[in-house]
Amino acid sequence: MPTTxxxxxxxxxxxxxxxxxxxxxIYNWAFARAVGGTFILRIDDTxxxxxxxxxxxxxxxxxxxxxxxxxxxxxxxxxxxxxxxTGRSESYRRALETMKAxxxxxxxxxSSEELVAKREAARSGDGPTGYDRTCRGIHSATAAARIEAxxxxxxxxxxxxxxxxxxxxxxxxxxxxxxxxxxxDFVLVRTDGTxxxxxxxxxxxxxxxxxxxxxxxxxxxxxxxxxxVFEALGHxxxxxxxxxxIWGADGKKLSKRHGATSVEAxxxxxxxxxxxxxxxxxxxxxxxxxxxxxxxxxxxxxFSLDRISKNPAIFDFEKLDWMNGVYIREMSPAELAKxxxxxxxxxxxxxxxxxxxxxEWYHSLAPLIAERAKRMTDIAPALAFLFADEVALDPxxxxxxxxxxxxxxxxxAAANALGTLEMWDHxxxxxxxxxxxxxxxxxxxxxxxxxxxxxxxxxxxxxLFESLALLDQQDAVGRxxxxx
RNA sequence: GGCGCGUUCGUCUAGCGGUUAGGACACCGCCCUCUCAAGGCGGAGAUCACGGGUUCGAAUCCCGUACGCGCUACCA
Numbered sequence: 037m038p039t040t041x042x043x044x045x046x047x048x049x050x051x052x053x054x055x056x057x058x059x060x061x062i063y064n065w066a067f068a069r070a071v072g073g074t075f076i077l078r079i080d081d082t083x084x085x086x087x088x089x090x091x092x093x094x095x096x097x098x099x100x101x102x103x104x105x106x107x108x109x110x111x112x113x114x115x116x117x118x119x120x121x122t123g124r125s126e127s128y129r130r131a132l133e134t135m136k137a138x139x140x141x142x143x144x145x146x147s148s149e150e151l152v153a154k155r156e157a158a159r160s161g162d163g164p165t166g167y168d169r170t171c172r173g174i175h176s177a178t179a180a181a182r183i184e185a186x187x188x189x190x191x192x193x194x195x196x197x198x199x200x201x202x203x204x205x206x207x208x209x210x211x212x213x214x215x216x217x218x219x220x221d222f223v224l225v226r227t228d229g230t231x232x233x234x235x236x237x238x239x240x241x242x243x244x245x246x247x248x249x250x251x252x253x254x255x256x257x258x259x260x261x262x263x264x265v266f267e268a269l270g271h272x273x274x275x276x277x278x279x280x281x282i283w284g285a286d287g288k289k290l291s292k293r294h295g296a297t298s299v300e301a302x303x304x305x306x307x308x309x310x311x312x313x314x315x316x317x318x319x320x321x322x323x324x325x326x327x328x329x330x331x332x333x334x335x336x337x338x339f340s341l342d343r344i345s346k347n348p349a350i351f352d353f354e355k356l357d358w359m360n361g362v363y364i365r366e367m368s369p370a371e372l373a374k375x376x377x378x379x380x381x382x383x384x385x386x387x388x389x390x391x392x393x394x395x396e397w398y399h400s401l402a403p404l405i406a407e408r409a410k411r412m413t414d415i416a417p418a419l420a421f422l423f424a425d426e427v428a429l430d431p432x433x434x435x436x437x438x439x440x441x442x443x444x445x446x447x448x449a450a451a452n453a454l455g456t457l458e459m460w461d462h463x464x465x466x467x468x469x470x471x472x473x474x475x476x477x478x479x480x481x482x483x484x485x486x487x488x489x490x491x492x493x494x495x496x497x498x499x500l501f502e503s504l505a506l507l508d509q510q511d512a513v514g515r516x517x518x519x520x
Numbered sequence: 521g522g523c524g525c526g527u528u529c530g531u532c533u534a535g536c537g538g539u540u541a542g543g544a545c546a547c548c549g550c551c552c553u554c555u556c557a558a559g560g561c562g563g564a565g566a567u568c569a570c571g572g573g574u575u576c577g578a579a580u581c582c583c584g585u586a587c588g589c590g591c592u593a594c595c596a
Contacts, residue, residue, distance in 0.1 A: 048596050083595060148594070155592090159521060165592060166522095190594055209525070218523050218592085226594040233596045257524055257591035280526070281589070318532070318544095325534025328544050345533075348589070352531050355545040365558075407558040418556095437555090466554085484554040496556045 041073025043248050045099075045106075046237065048080040049091035052298035053098040055290060055351065056252060056282045059316045063279065064250045065104045066317070066339035076244060077109030078119045082236050087122075098299035102309050103332050108244075116244045121236050124243075128231040131239040131269060132191060132224065140196070140268035141224055143179050143189040144171040166220020167192065191225040193235075193264060202260040207248075207277040207341045214260040222261055234258055238265040241274060250277040250341070253348075277341050280348040282319060290351055306379070306411030311360040319349040329362060357410040364409050369402035370395075376402070376415045383416040385423040400506060404498035418498065422506055427493035429519060437485040437495055438519060442478050447486040449476060451516035460509045462501045469501075490519035 045061040047053065053061075068075035077099070081087035096110060108114025118124060135141035144167075151167070158165040171179075172194060183189060195216075202214045224235040231239070241249065256278045266273045284294035296302045302312050314330050321344050323330055330338075364372065373395070380386045391398050401419060409415050421427050429438070437443055453468045469487065473480040488500050491512055497503060504512050 046596095050596075080596070086595080144594095151594090159592085204524095212524065214524070220592085223594050228594080230594085232594065237596085252590095253525070254590055254596085258596090260524095261591095278525085283589090285531085287588070315532090320532090322533060324543090326543050328532090347526055347528095349533090350531060352545065355532065358545055361558090408556065433555095469554085481554060488555065492555095494555090498556085500554055 041068060041071045041247050042076065042245050043068050043073060043250055044076040044078050044241070044244065044246055046078040046080045046240075046251075047095050048083060048086075049088060049095060050083060050086035051091060052300060053095045054297045055299065055302070055312075055316060057095075058098070058102060058299050058312070059282065059319060060251055060279060061099055061104055062102070062313060062317050062335070063277075063321070063339070063341075063344070065106075066335045067248065067250060067341060068107070069336035070339040073247075074107045075105075076114070076116075076119070076246075077106035078121070078240060078244070079110060080121050080233070080237065082121045082231060082233060084122070084230070094300065101303060102299065102313050121231075121240065124236075124240065125230075127243055128225070128236055128239050131235075131242075134270075135193075135224070135268050136191075138268070138270075140194050141191050142172055142174075142194050142221075143183060144192045144221075144223075145174075145182060145187055145189045146170055166218070167222070169221055172221060188227045190223045190227055192221040193224055193261075193268065195219045195221055195264060199264070199267075202263055204256070204259045204263065205273075205275050206256070206259075207275060208280075208344045208346055209256070209278060212256070214257075219260060219264065224265070234261050235265060238262045238269070242266060242269055242271040246274050248275050248277060248341070251279065253278045253280045277344065279320060279344065280346060283348055283350050285350055285352075287350065294351070295353055306413035307356065307360050308363045308375075308412070311356065311363045314363075315356045315359050319351070320345050328359070361407075361410045364412075365406050367402070367406070369399045369406075372402040372406055373398040376405070376412060379412050379416050380419070380423075383420075385416055385420060397506065400502075404502055404506075408498070421492040421494075421497070422503065425511070426515060426518065427491070429489060430494045433489045433493070433495035434519075437489040442476065443482060443486045444520060446472065446476055446478055446483045447490055447516055448520055450483055450487050451513050451520070454504075454509070454516070455513045457509070460505065462505050465504050466501045487516060490516045 043064045045064045047057055047061075065075050067073070077096075079092055079095075081092070092110070099106070106112060108116065109119045132141060154168060155165055158168075171192070199216055199219070201216050202219065204212050204214065206212055222234060223232050225231055259276055259278075263273050282290055284290045286294075290297050296305050296307075299312065303309070310332065313332055313335075317330060317335050318328065321339070323334070323338055323343075367375070373391075377386075377388070377391055377398070381388060401422070405415050405418055408418065438447065449472050450469055453472055454465065457464055457468050469483050470480050472483050476483070484500055485495060487504075488497055489495055491500075491507070492498075492503065
């Protein structure tokens with residue numbers, strides 16, 4: 037590649053980072069990493085009313101949580117600082133001067149009411165509905181006088197009369213053509229002097245030397261307008277890659293009704309950043325059509341824009357759950373123990389001090405839960421019995437495994453055998469319990485299930501012998517006697 | 521209304537003129553097994569939105585139609 041790649045993710049801080057934005061960020065990041073380019077984070081906060089510092093902070097937090105780092109942007113700085121549009125007004129002012137000077141921008145004095153009325157009228161007919169260019173005919177001296185007199189005005193782009201159809205070089209959709217007739221003289225600078233999105237984003241992309249614009253599909257129709265601005269500024273047009281949307285199961289916009297939408301909400305629901313990263317990356321991109329587990333490192337190495345799919349995707353929470361489980365199982369016991377700790381603490385099962393005092397015990401918890409947890413939120417409930425002094429028996433479980441006479445005899449025998457057991461470990465416990473069955477005339481399973489319910493409270497639990505071994509012997513036997 | 525984009529198993533996708541249309545999740549069955557899982561094996565599931573072309577041959581190329589979505593703002 038002749039010039040080095042520079043891409044940017046430019047969220048507007050009008051809300052949290054949601055899953056679609058996360059994917060856009062991931063693709064920009066991965067593309068930059070894969071081709072040795074530069075990834076820039078820019079905050080597009082031209083909408084002063086809806087942008088907040090808290091949203092900005094949350095977006096940065098979410099990106100970091102996902103493992104996305106940026107080469108230029110907030111907190112890290114860079115040669116084109118500031119990376120907030122509200123701090124770049126001088127740049128927009130200069131760009132407007134350039135356009136005034138070369139005749140590609142002109143003042144418009146039409147009121148909003150007039151414009152709305154015209155638009156309504158135009159839309160009832162057929163044909164384009166763009167601005168009718170009323171003010172384009174005003175002589176420059178007259179316009180200057182009106183501005184001097186303090187008349188409110190906006191600045192509009194003057195679409196060149198001789199500009200033919202506009203071709204958008206889109207890597208995802210191939211070349212798409214927008215008829216010149218559909219281009220209207222849109223607003224560049226508002227009455228209050230602030231730039232509109234279509235102006236500010238182009239000025240910044242030009243200033244920052246952006247070579248590839250990778251963003252949501254909703255901007256595709258804005259692209260020809262932006263190309264006109266690049267041209268008016270005398271700047272080369274970047275290449276584009278427009279990503280299709282991510283929808284909820286009903287084909288509608290992903291909303292809270294479907295479950296989590298913001299990255300932080302997914303985190304709170306027990307999803308791992310590597311799982312979210314992997315799942316979202318594969319919603320619209322594929323390595324080879326076969327591989328489903330793709331690490332950050334792999335994506336940063338293998339990502340390519342030409343394998344982005346064109347069609348919109350429906351977010352499948354079940355597949356995400358599966359993938360999250362894959363990542364949970366992949367962790368080493370020590371790693372899982374460390375990462376499940378906050379969840380154990382939050383649910384009041386333990387404290388950081390207890391973990392520090394006996395890390396090995398916590399490490400040995402990991403294998404018990406790893407292959408039966410889909411989300412981090414599944415862990416605390418499943419392990420709670422290991423932390424309590426006594427457990428409440430689930431009635432349905434007790435009915436199944438403790439109600440019969442043979443079950444009660446089995447439990448009594450088990451309590452007796454385990455109470456005097458000398459080797460309180462997995463093998464010792466298993467042997468002791470298995471040996472009871474023949475004498476009682478029942479299957480080993482009857483013994484196991486009775487003990488399981490008495491000790492864990494439920495007929496469904498982590499593996500019995502490991503669980504017992506992790507409990508204090510007298511505590512375990514006490515629970516069995518209590519259940520009789 | 522105008523302009524643009526999209527359409528392969530329920531879902532995510534592979535496919536880029538000749539394949540029994542492949543994989544993954546979910547689903548079903550069997551195996552393993554101290555419960556639940558995890559894992560292994562197997563199964564069912566796609567007339568490639570529809571209709572016309574082009575071609576010896578089309579999911580793949582072209583043109584329509586339908587449906588969905590986006591833009592059409594002094595939102596981004």
